[in-house]
Amino acid sequence: MRSSERTPSTTAQPERFSASRHRSSQSASDACTRGSSSLSAPTATAESKQLRRAYSPGVAAWKRCPQPSLDWAALEAVVLSSHDHIPFNRAQVVGREQAYIAEAISRCQLSAGGKFTGLCASWLERELGCAAALLVHSATAALELAALLLDVEPGDEVVMPSFTFVSTANAFVLRGGVPVFVDIRPDTLNMDETLVEDAVTERTKAIVPVHYAGVACELDSICATAARHGLAVVADAAQALGSTYHDRPVAGIADLAALSFHETKNVTSAEGGALLVNRPELCDRAEVLRDKGTNRNRFFRGEVDKYSWVDIGSSYGLSELNAAFLWAQLEAAEELTQDRLRTWRTYHEALAPLEEEGLLRRPIVPDGVEHNGHIYYVLVENLAERTRVLEALNRRGVSAVFHYVPLHSSVGGLRYGRAAGPLPHTEALSDRLIRLPLFSGMSEGQKQQVVETLADTVRRRVPA
Ligand SMILES: Cc1ncc(COP(=O)(O)O)c(C=O)c1O
Numbered sequence: 001m002r003s004s005e006r007t008p009s010t011t012a013q014p015e016r017f018s019a020s021r022h023r024s025s026q027s028a029s030d031a032c033t034r035g036s037s038s039l040s041a042p043t044a045t046a047e048s049k050q051l052r053r054a055y056s057p058g059v060a061a062w063k064r065c066p067q068p069s070l071d072w073a074a075l076e077a078v079v080l081s082s083h084d085h086i087p088f089n090r091a092q093v094v095g096r097e098q099a100y101i102a103e104a105i106s107r108c109q110l111s112a113g114g115k116f117t118g119l120c121a122s123w124l125e126r127e128l129g130c131a132a133a134l135l136v137h138s139a140t141a142a143l144e145l146a147a148l149l150l151d152v153e154p155g156d157e158v159v160m161p162s163f164t165f166v167s168t169a170n171a172f173v174l175r176g177g178v179p180v181f182v183d184i185r186p187d188t189l190n191m192d193e194t195l196v197e198d199a200v201t202e203r204t205k206a207i208v209p210v211h212y213a214g215v216a217c218e219l220d221s222i223c224a225t226a227a228r229h230g231l232a233v234v235a236d237a238a239q240a241l242g243s244t245y246h247d248r249p250v251a252g253i254a255d256l257a258a259l260s261f262h263e264t265k266n267v268t269s270a271e272g273g274a275l276l277v278n279r280p281e282l283c284d285r286a287e288v289l290r291d292k293g294t295n296r297n298r299f300f301r302g303e304v305d306k307y308s309w310v311d312i313g314s315s316y317g318l319s320e321l322n323a324a325f326l327w328a329q330l331e332a333a334e335e336l337t338q339d340r341l342r343t344w345r346t347y348h349e350a351l352a353p354l355e356e357e358g359l360l361r362r363p364i365v366p367d368g369v370e371h372n373g374h375i376y377y378v379l380v381e382n383l384a385e386r387t388r389v390l391e392a393l394n395r396r397g398v399s400a401v402f403h404y405v406p407l408h409s410s411v412g413g414l415r416y417g418r419a420a421g422p423l424p425h426t427e428a429l430s431d432r433l434i435r436l437p438l439f440s441g442m443s444e445g446q447k448q449q450v451v452e453t454l455a456d457t458v459r460r461r462v463p464a
Pocket residue numbers: 016137138139140141164165167168210236238239259260261262272273
């Protein structure tokens with residue numbers, strides 16, 4: 001492996017533009033295609049043996065599949081190379097992905113709408129209790145589909161937090177909608193439900209809560225405000241598969257909800273997502289809008305004798321190959337989530353003394369909310385300290401990143417949206433946040449290295 005690929009970046013970036021994320025997947029694919037001869041053999045330390053054990057179930061399943069092009073030695077070297085550099089994220093292969101993809105190929109049905117699409121959709125409907133789950137190629141697509149489905153028109157307002165990923169807003173802006181940004185709560189970093197009512201105007205069409213880090217927003221309050229004003233609730237549940245709100249799956253609460261299966265999420269299809277529809281009267285139209293404005297799905301079900309253009313729409317479906325990958329992951333969703341939660345709890349416990357010393361603040365999860373361990377973050381004192389800590393962590397092989405550049409002060413947010421009022425918590429907390437590496441399959445040694453490096457850094461035991 002080239003030394004430059006293993007040298008941690010000293011410039012931390014937001015998640016989706018993270019140099020570390022791109023570097024780790026780039027180096028993995030480089031290594032797999034270049035072959036083992038160009039790789040230096042990793043030293044078999046106790047740590048590397050532990051890593052080998054942690055990854056062995058997935059890797060063993062890969063080895064059992066007929067796959068002449070896979071270079072096992074190269075793959076293993078990539079896995080073990082994380083000994084001295086902990087990536088921010090690494091997609092976890094659970095074992096059956098290759099077999100299901102091979103099955104999809106053998107059926108010669110590769111585009112959207114095959115057996116695996118059906119299995120995944122039924123699983124989501126059953127587990128989340130929604131009227132319909134439509135697989136799409138991303139949460140971004142799911143949010144765009146929601147905006148189409150609600151007939152968002154130019155000038156319609158959509159209330160949402162500023163502390164979120166750009167797609168939350170962009171999906172509505174594409175229809176001419178105006179994001180109206182409200183502040184977040186300092187405890188959960190979720191949209192402050194007490195500010196929503198004042199942000200509602202005659203032009204408001206929808207409220208869009210974002211369940212940050214898989215921790216549910218105060219949905220009872222938000223849904224009650226929406227009901228009082230006759231507004232739709234579109235939940236950005238991109239990070240929230242597996243989380244609950246008062247014992248109900250969080251992703252199933254709201255008129256519409258968007259899930260993400262992007263590589264960084266707990267359960268992945270590489271790129272992918274789902275729109276969950278909880279209002280039965282919207283289900284048929286949602287399908288049409290997803291399928292290019294045609295009634296193709298009704299045709300496939302034998303309900304009409306030909307399919308044609310019946311409404312507006314676009315091409316949002318998920319390929320059957322991605323759905324096959326996703327089905328393997330959904331079958332293992334519980335284990336993947338529990339594995340993340342173990343890491344989350346390890347961090348939480350180990351960092352408690354640092355919080356007591358006043359060196360950082362740990363996440364707060366309110367009563368009645370069970371999260372899915374998607375993100376572990378800490379809040380340090382201010383932007384200068386965040387910059388210092390991120391630089392030191394990355395220099396010492398721990399890929400940590402920040403989150404988010406608030407939308408209300410970004411170029412796009414200033415052009416297309418407006419703030420409902422002052423957003424002091426959004427501005428202060430987004431400057432202080434650091435996300436730690438968290439992915440399924442982390443070894444105990446990696447977790448310990450993250451904790452120790454962070455502790456040394458915030459206690460200023462590392463050279464500046
Ligand atoms: C809150 C939120 N919304 C939307 C998205 C977009 O997801 P996707 O990459 O599946 O389009 C993300 C992705 O990280 C996200 O975190």
